[in-house]
Amino acid sequence: MKTTGTVFRYGDNVDTDVIIPARYLNTSDPAELAKHCMEDIDASFVGKVQKNDLIVAGANFGCGSSREHAPIAIRACGVSCVIAGSFARIFYRNAINIGLPIMESPEAAADIKPGDQVSVDFDTGLIVNETTGRSFQSAPFPEFVTNIIRAGGLLNSLKERGV
Amino acid sequence: MAMTMTQKILAKHAGLPEVKAGQLIEAKLDLVMGNDITAPVAIKEFEKAGFTRVFDKDRVCIVLDHFTPNKDIKAAQQSSESRAFAKKHGLTNFFDVGNMGIEHALLPEKGLVAPGETVIGADSHTCTYGALGAFSTGVGSTDMAAGMAAGVAWFKVPSAIRFNLIGKLRPWVGGKDVILHIIGRIGVDGALYKSMEFTGPGVKELTMDDRFTIANMAIEAGAKNGIFPVDQAVRDYVKDRVTRPWEAFEADPDAEYDEEITIDLSEIEPTVSLPHLPSNAQKVSQVRGLKIDQSVIGSCTNGRLGDLRIAASILKGRKVAPGVRCIVIPATQQVYLDALAEGLIEIFVKAGCAVSTPTCGPCIGGHMGVLYKGERAVATTNRNFVGRMGHTESEIILASPAVAAASAVAGVVASPDEL
Numbered sequence: 001m002k003t004t005g006t007v008f009r010y011g012d013n014v015d016t017d018v019i020i021p022a023r024y025l026n027t028s029d030p031a032e033l034a035k036h037c038m039e040d041i042d043a044s045f046v047g048k049v050q051k052n053d054l055i056v057a058g059a060n061f062g063c064g065s066s067r068e069h070a071p072i073a074i075r076a077c078g079v080s081c082v083i084a085g086s087f088a089r090i091f092y093r094n095a096i097n098i099g100l101p102i103m104e105s106p107e108a109a110a111d112i113k114p115g116d117q118v119s120v121d122f123d124t125g126l127i128v129n130e131t132t133g134r135s136f137q138s139a140p141f142p143e144f145v146t147n148i149i150r151a152g153g154l155l156n157s158l159k160e161r162g163v
Numbered sequence: 164m165a166m167t168m169t170q171k172i173l174a175k176h177a178g179l180p181e182v183k184a185g186q187l188i189e190a191k192l193d194l195v196m197g198n199d200i201t202a203p204v205a206i207k208e209f210e211k212a213g214f215t216r217v218f219d220k221d222r223v224c225i226v227l228d229h230f231t232p233n234k235d236i237k238a239a240q241q242s243s244e245s246r247a248f249a250k251k252h253g254l255t256n257f258f259d260v261g262n263m264g265i266e267h268a269l270l271p272e273k274g275l276v277a278p279g280e281t282v283i284g285a286d287s288h289t290c291t292y293g294a295l296g297a298f299s300t301g302v303g304s305t306d307m308a309a310g311m312a313a314g315v316a317w318f319k320v321p322s323a324i325r326f327n328l329i330g331k332l333r334p335w336v337g338g339k340d341v342i343l344h345i346i347g348r349i350g351v352d353g354a355l356y357k358s359m360e361f362t363g364p365g366v367k368e369l370t371m372d373d374r375f376t377i378a379n380m381a382i383e384a385g386a387k388n389g390i391f392p393v394d395q396a397v398r399d400y401v402k403d404r405v406t407r408p409w410e411a412f413e414a415d416p417d418a419e420y421d422e423e424i425t426i427d428l429s430e431i432e433p434t435v436s437l438p439h440l441p442s443n444a445q446k447v448s449q450v451r452g453l454k455i456d457q458s459v460i461g462s463c464t465n466g467r468l469g470d471l472r473i474a475a476s477i478l479k480g481r482k483v484a485p486g487v488r489c490i491v492i493p494a495t496q497q498v499y500l501d502a503l504a505e506g507l508i509e510i511f512v513k514a515g516c517a518v519s520t521p522t523c524g525p526c527i528g529g530h531m532g533v534l535y536k537g538e539r540a541v542a543t544t545n546r547n548f549v550g551r552m553g554h555t556e557s558e559i560i561l562a563s564p565a566v567a568a569a570s571a572v573a574g575v576v577a578s579p580d581e582l
């Protein structure tokens with residue numbers, strides 16, 4: 001699995017409240033949530049983001065509440081991957097469980113600038129900044145995580161495996 | 164490669180000879196747990212995905228403890244949905260009003276967790292069972308749904324901080340003081356994502372109740388789990404409770420730790436955490452005299468028999484101060500019965516306490532002791548976040564059962580030796 005897209009770049013400690021503000025949690029409809037994704041940190045995000053674009057951020061991405069609405073909103077915007085220096089524990093689990101690819105790479109996170117074209121190979125863990133030509137090796141997903149993401153979430157992947 | 168205790172348990176459940184920190188693995192689960200708040204969400208997802216059966220009806224456990232006996236109609240709906248699911252799937256370990264207890268006190272007591280096992284629960288304090296030398300951690304609703312369906316969960320293998328416990332506890336100091344002291348030292352994210360492994364000669368100075376309290380609050384330092392070695396106290400605890408075979412794991416002597424912190428138990432004084440973070444730890448001697456309106460003795464942190472014994476030893480022959488409500492909540496039916504048999508309940512009632520059937524109740528500001536604006540409680544619970552026990556302008560001071568009982572008598576934050 002591979003993806004290429006344009007980067008939206010954010011800093012450290014992007015919390016679940018700015019990813020999807022609590023005032024919009026009266027719905028769990030992905031399309032509705034997508035309309036307000038990143039609204040409190042970057043009001044222009046929703047208007048600009050295109051299918052397959054990437055979010056790149058610093059340390060502790062997704063800290064705060066355990067709401068699964070946060071990765072759902074990001075995925076519903078068409079974002080193909082989030083690369084961060086590190087992820088908060090429950091966001092990390094929730095993202096993979098709902099089928100949003102995420103990659104940890106402090107080096108890539110430090111190098112990549114807003115608007116860069118970046119490609120990610122989930123099978124090898126190779127992140128390439130096509131704009132600068134620099135590449136970064138992150139840990140590839142083990143097969144079952146790739147399967148979760150390909151299936152569109154943990155529960156779908158279990159179904160596919162015939163559980 | 165050398166592994167920590169947690170890594171060894173995970174390797175075993177993943178069917179791998181070894182694992183290392185940061186590695187993603189899929190592990191077999193020995194138990195999947197949810198409560199009246201989290202189970203209904205997981206049940207919805209389980210059914211939406213089209214699953215029709217749970218992986219093992221003996222290994223999926225639902226405990227109705229948060230808003231029970233049902234406090235309102237919404238809570239009644241959540242319990243009703245959980246009940247229907249448990250019935251449909253014939254869950255062996257479904258605990259309803261009358262035989263339930265607060266989940267993290269109940270599961271070990273019922274022998275549902277044994278050393279070396281791997282447990283997930285859709286509740287953040289699932290880390291409590293580390294006291295038994297098991298790997299247990301809190302997860303989200305999709306994880307619970309998947310665990311119920313397949314009996315597996317994926318994990319990122321954690322690194323660990325090693326806490327080397329030395330010395331002996333002073334009088335009136337227990338597990339709660341130890342963990343509040345530790346969180347005060349390392350902060351609410353001091354162990355983010357990691358295991359907290361407790362070792363050293365001081366471990367044997369801690370009762371099982373002390374250890375449950377300490378492991379329970381590992382999450383309050385951001386940890387994935389907290390874990391204790393399997394010694395004689397653990398073996399004695401599980402002896403009559405667990406009949407299936409289990410395995411004790413030990414950390415390799417040369418396992419790598421991110422950090423090693425020595426905690427001298429003899430230096431720890433009765434400790435409280437002031438609003439609004441568990442890391443705001445202070446010695447009681449420094450904050451004594453703060454006026455309180457309520458004292459809560461209970462919760463998954465401190466509602467066990469040992470906790471009630473300590474509280475009763477202080478309340479015996481004394482009275483709760485005028486103007487203070489003291490609420491005592493045995494964590495399980497068994498704790499309640501034992502406390503009755505030992506005469507503890509009578510002591511509490513005579514002292515002027517309200518004694519309740521097991522429930523989470525006030526710990527999450529649900530019912531049974533919700534605070535109003537401007538009120539302050541001393542509580543043996545585990546979180547003193549803004550609004551946790553009620554109004555956003557109320558305050559919670561986290562404390563041990565000894566300090567909570569002494570404070571109830573004094574009407575102000577107090578330590579037992581001042582009474």
Ligand code: SF4
Nearest residue numbers: 288462463523526527
């Ligand atoms: S007693 Fe409090 S912390 Fe423990 S399970 Fe209940 S609500 Fe959660």
